[in-house]
Amino acid sequence: MKNSNLSRMIKRLTGKNKRQITAICFSSVLAMGLSACNEETVSEETVDSAEKAALINPTDLAQKQTVDRNHGPYGYRQPGYVNQDAYITDNVEGVENLAYYGDWDNNVVQIIDVDNMTLLRTVSTGDGPYGIDQEGTNKAYALTRRTESLTVVDNYTLDYDGQIDLQHKPRSTNFNANTLLSLVSGGDKAMTSIIRTDMDKVTKVVGENVLTTPHDFGGSLSTGHPLWVSDHHFFMLDRAGRQVQLWNRDGDLLSSLDTVTSIHHIFQPPESTLEFGEKNVFYAVIEGNQDEQVSPGVLRFRIEHNSLKQTGRVDLHGFDPENLDISTMGSHHADFHPDGQSIYIGSAEGHVFVIDKTSMEVIAMVDSGAGAGHTTFLPMRDQAIITNHNSTYMTVIDTINHQFVRNVEVAENASSDYKSQAHTSGVSLDMKYFYSAASHDGNFFRIDLDSWEVSKLHIGGNLLMGSFVWNGEGVNM
DSSP states (O other): OOHHHHHHHHHHHTOTTTTTTOOOOOHHHHOOSSOTTSOSSOOGGGOOOHHHHHHHSBOOOOOOSOSSOOOSTTOSOOOTTTTOEEEESOOTTOOSOEEEEEETTTTEEEEEETTTTEEEEEEEOSSOEEEEEEETTTEEEEEETTTTEEEEEETTTTEEEEEEEOSSOEEEEEEETTTTEEEEEESSEEEEEEEETTTTEEEEEEEEEEEOOOOSTTOSOSBOOOEESBSSEEEEEETTTTEEEEEETTSOEEEEEEOSSOEEEEEOOOGGGOOGGGTTEEEEEEOOBTTTTBOOEEEEEEEETTEEEEEEEEEGGGGSTTTOOGGGOOOOOEEEOTTSSEEEEEETTTEEEEEETTTTEEEEEEEOOTTEEEEEEETTTTEEEEEETTSSEEEEEETTTTEEEEEEEOOSOOOTTSOSSOSOOEEOTTSSEEEEEETTTTEEEEEETTTOOEEEEEOOSOEEEEEEEEETTOOOO
16 A cells, blocks of 8 residues: 555544544554554563664654655665655645744744745644644644643644643754654653643653753753654763753663763655664764864764764764864764665854765865755755855765765845754655755745746745655656
């Protein structure tokens, strides 16, 4: 059965008036195992070690398009550190491809028809919607970071569908397609809530109910991005405590790994490139500390049974210490090239560093813009586009030779005091267009990847982060 057909089946069974009485258990289709449909806690006798679970039964984080088509040379797209993409074939407006962006200034989510470059819907939310994450095909959660709650948006009706109360302000989420469970990490406390997305219900909260304020590069949010390891284990990143923490779904802290500064997010190579023995190996972004002269970089670690063991570390400043000023450096995001070998990581002073995962050494440094952050790969074009959060332009890099290609002007204004470019970007399924937002300008924009011309849709507000919903029947050309 195609995912598109399955999504429609789930949608019918989980309509707004049925969610509280219907538990979805397509175990034969989803291979859910000990899923959200079963007991909310699981016995230790039934759970393997985190290492074995990561190797044998890793969680399904992919928002796959269909199960029978090859999307690009490296298979399915990766969802990134947040749930950036979902693949659905229908909605009430009949629009195929959508972008959702949180509007921080106006307490709404803006839903955009990306093909026609028009504003489709505006959905009211709680206070401070920084972004909005996709939670499978049915719904999305707006990250209202000024409130202890999430706002639910229905992906079919494109409308408000309720609120989920929390014990902490939300930072970001991570959805597990196997179990229909989502993690939401704390914005003001080192806590993580586990949510049953079929019921929009919090089933477990872990961590300490204490306000914390980190002081490393990357801001004051208490946690980094959460990540499922298996259906029963997950990471919480305590940024103030400078720890990577491994938890199980019962709420037990299994292990912690101390780090030199706060960690922003944890990532792995694309699953299609992983050997069996690599599935319990993870990479983490060291944010750095400018005042304490600690370089940003990448940490590699592995899970051994239920413990975390560091196996490598790269300091970006060490690549060129004579010319790089460590007091201006800082990182918040890294991405694997689709080949699973090279890591691209930006730094605040205006460079992108390329790291070889085997040697754990920097093999190239490319000039970019101030606030270099996210990397969006264009594997069919052997290029990558760098989001420069504090510049007016984006940077294009040749991923074969790791060299600068061009800058593309997308924003009218830029400053170190705000984000000129959004965290979230998307690429059309045929890889002809790149989409993102000039946050401070309130513009959603499209770059034609053949001509490099930029088209803009002025929406207003402050469009900081979001997600894309693509036609599930689409296929790369």
